[in-house]
Amino acid sequence: MLSRRRFVVGTVGTAVALGGARVAPAQPRKRLIVDSQIHMWPANTRERPWVPGTRPQLPEPFTIERVVPMIDEAGVDRVVIVPPTLEGERIDYAQEAVRRYPGRFAIMARIALDKPDRAARLATLKQELGVLGVRLNIAAEQAAWLTNGTADWFWPAAEQASIPVMFLTNGQTHLFGRIAERHPRLTLIIDHMGVSSAAVQAKKLPEMIDQSVALARYPNVSVKLSAAPLFSSEPYPFRDVTPHIRRLFEAYGPRRCYWGTDVTNSYAKATYRQRVTHFTEELPFLSEDDKDWIMGRAIVERLGWTTA
Numbered sequence: 001m002l003s004r005r006r007f008v009v010g011t012v013g014t015a016v017a018l019g020g021a022r023v024a025p026a027q028p029r030k031r032l033i034v035d036s037q038i039h040m041w042p043a044n045t046r047e048r049p050w051v052p053g054t055r056p057q058l059p060e061p062f063t064i065e066r067v068v069p070m071i072d073e074a075g076v077d078r079v080v081i082v083p084p085t086l087e088g089e090r091i092d093y094a095q096e097a098v099r100r101y102p103g104r105f106a107i108m109a110r111i112a113l114d115k116p117d118r119a120a121r122l123a124t125l126k127q128e129l130g131v132l133g134v135r136l137n138i139a140a141e142q143a144a145w146l147t148n149g150t151a152d153w154f155w156p157a158a159e160q161a162s163i164p165v166m167f168l169t170n171g172q173t174h175l176f177g178r179i180a181e182r183h184p185r186l187t188l189i190i191d192h193m194g195v196s197s198a199a200v201q202a203k204k205l206p207e208m209i210d211q212s213v214a215l216a217r218y219p220n221v222s223v224k225l226s227a228a229p230l231f232s233s234e235p236y237p238f239r240d241v242t243p244h245i246r247r248l249f250e251a252y253g254p255r256r257c258y259w260g261t262d263v264t265n266s267y268a269k270a271t272y273r274q275r276v277t278h279f280t281e282e283l284p285f286l287s288e289d290d291k292d293w294i295m296g297r298a299i300v301e302r303l304g305w306t307t308a
Helices: 064-074 092-100 116-127 140-146 154-160 173-182 197-201 205-217 239-252 263-269 272-281 288-303
Strands: 016-018 021-023 034-038 078-081 105-109 131-138 165-169 188-190 221-226 257-260
Touching: 034 221, 034 257, 034 263, 034 288, 064 092, 064 272, 078 288, 092 105, 116 131, 116 154, 131 140, 165 173, 173 188, 173 205, 188 205, 197 205, 205 221, 205 239, 221 239, 221 288, 239 257, 257 288, 272 288
Parallel strands: 034 078, 078 105, 105 131, 131 165, 165 188, 188 221, 221 257
Antiparallel strands: 016 021
16 A cells, blocks of 8 residues: 655645656746836937927936836836827837837827817727827816817717727816716726826825716726826825725726826836835735736726737
């Protein structure tokens, strides 16, 4: 009779002899990590000028060559590129990243809301290399476009074309309740918890969070829990922002919340890796399953981002 044997299992690399075969223990599952927003831009040159009057968030270009080692070091699998305002409507540099690193980058294109003729482009926008949707930054004089009829053409056109829309306003998030209700098949994603830089300076962060929480009643609305370091007056892990993150998480749930950095808007406040561990290690109210969704699965699903 064979003697009873005891096996110690669980250490990475340990194998168990079973029926003459050596079977390695199951490896821990790799969590998909997707940054839902990074700006990228090349230098301002005569051949490729920036939009007049615009300024970058950092004094030096934030290039593909800077981004790829940064995301590699932090274990980030994919990135959603949001071309900055200084790029205007052009997306060719973002598309260069898509070409060079297939499957790792996608793009939220920019569309001029005051130009209804862009409706024709919306109809075929997702056929353009790397494009998954549109990002709108509605601020300054553009704020009036939400109430004076200028932007009215856009919402039905985007809904008809199945174009997901990320948006940021300066205190006007509440206006999107009516848009969400009138266009229930339009995917709307609130940027940066609904908080702009101007709102932070005006100390209106709680008020802006209130507006974002109120939109959770609409199933076609979701929220990026991005740019947290920018909103904090404390060092990492930014405990003063935790209650706001938790309110949004409890309102929207893990499948409608997305981690993101917008790293260039608060570059000196945290390392890129800290922006990852802020969510994976410092928010105890999130379960491991919650983190799986928030850190990557949810945004990929919402944008329909498939890779070959």
